[in-house]
Structure formats: structure tokens, C-alpha cells
Amino acid sequence: MSRTAIIGILAVLLVIACAFFPWSFIESKHLMFTGMNGTGSSYGEPGKLSIILSVLAIIIFLVKNKWVSRMNLFIVGFLVAWTFRNMLLYSRCEMGICPQPGAALYVSLAAALLAFGCVLFTRTPGKRS
Numbered sequence: 001m002s003r004t005a006i007i008g009i010l011a012v013l014l015v016i017a018c019a020f021f022p023w024s025f026i027e028s029k030h031l032m033f034t035g036m037n038g039t040g041s042s043y044g045e046p047g048k049l050s051i052i053l054s055v056l057a058i059i060i061f062l063v064k065n066k067w068v069s070r071m072n073l074f075i076v077g078f079l080v081a082w083t084f085r086n087m088l089l090y091s092r093c094e095m096g097i098c099p100q101p102g103a104a105l106y107v108s109l110a111a112a113l114l115a116f117g118c119v120l121f122t123r124t125p126g127k128r129s
Contacts, residue, residue, distance in 0.1 A: 001062070002122055002123060004118045004121045004122045004123075005061045005062075005118065005122050007114070007118050008057070008061050008076075008114075008115045008118030008119060008122065009058050009061050009062075011111040011112070011114040011115040011118065012054040012057045012058055012061075012076075012079075012111070012112075012115045013054070013058070014107065014108070014111040015050055015054050015079065015083065015108050015111045015112055015115070016050070016051050016054045016055075018035070018104040018105075018107050018108035018111065019034065019035035019036055019047030019048075019050050019051055019108070020034060020035065020036055020047070021034060021102065021103075021104035022034055022102040022104060023035060023086070023090045023101065023102050023104055023105040024090040024091060024099035024100060024101050024102055024105065025099060025100045025102065026097060026099045026100075027100065028097060029097075033090060033099075034047065034104075035047020035048075035050060035086070035108075036048065043089060043090065046082065046085075046086050046089075049082060050079065050082060050083065050086070050108070053075055053076075053078060053079040053082065054079065056075050057072055057075050057076050057079065057115060057119075060072035060075065061118075061122070069119075069122065072119050073119050073120070076112070076115050076116045076119045077116060077119075079112050079115065079116075080109075080112045080113055080115075080116050082112075083108050083109045083112040084109060084112075086105065086108070086109075087101075087105050087106065087108075087109050090105055091105065
């Protein structure tokens with residue numbers, strides 16, 4: 001297994017871990033939001049999709065196939081878009097109430113971007129000309 005695949009797997013595991021840490025805190029209502037707990041808001045539980053996409057990416061990082069690696073480009077690209085959406089959603093102000101974003105929100109985006117870079121630079125077996 002290549003170093004980029006190992007780094008990609010570790011980055012995706014970090015995205016999974018960040019889903020359980022605080023993403024934002026609304027001080028006036030004493031609400032703490034994580035990716036798995038959106039109680040008191042209409043955010044839902046976006047951490048579940050992040051975990052599903054991350055597990056798929058880990059499985060595909062372990063497979064050495066050209067077409068499966070191309071699927072990983074789509075899956076991790078969608079993971080990056082999803083974590084960016086979560087960052088925008090959980091850090092925006094609504095009706096004069098501004099939440100305090102947590103570090104896990106930004107770490108999950110950075111880890112997803114790192115995993116995307118690892119997908120781009122992972123070598124796949126194929127015909128060389």
C-alpha cells in the first residue's frame with residue numbers, strides 16, 4: 001500500500017472522529033451541536049453521511065483497481081463538498097444569533113481536503129506507455 005493511501009485513510013478516519021466532537025455552540029440558548037447531535041436545530045445529523053462516505057473511501061483506498069480508484073475520486077470529492085457545506089451551515093449567523101464554531105468543524109474540512117489530495121496522487125495499477 002502506498003504512503004498516499006495510508007495518509008488518505010488516516011485523514012478519512014479523522015473526518016469520522018470529528019463527527020463526534022462539537023461543531024458549534026450557541027451561547028444564548030446553551031446548545032452544543034455535533035455532527036451526530038443536532039438537537040434544538042433544524043440541521044439534522046450530517047455526520048452520518050460523512051461517516052458513510054468515509055467508510056466507503058477507506059474501503060476503496062484498500063482496493064487496488066483502476067476503476068475503483070476513479071470511484072474514490074467521486075466519493076471523496078463529495079465528502080469534501082459535504083464537509084464544506086457543513087462548515088457553512090454550522091458557522092453562519094441566523095436572525096442575529098451567531099454560533100461559535102468549534103475546531104472540529106474546520107479540522108474535518110481540512111482532513112477531507114487532505115484525503116482528496118491523497119486520492120489525486122495515489123498511483124493506480126495500469127498500462128504505462
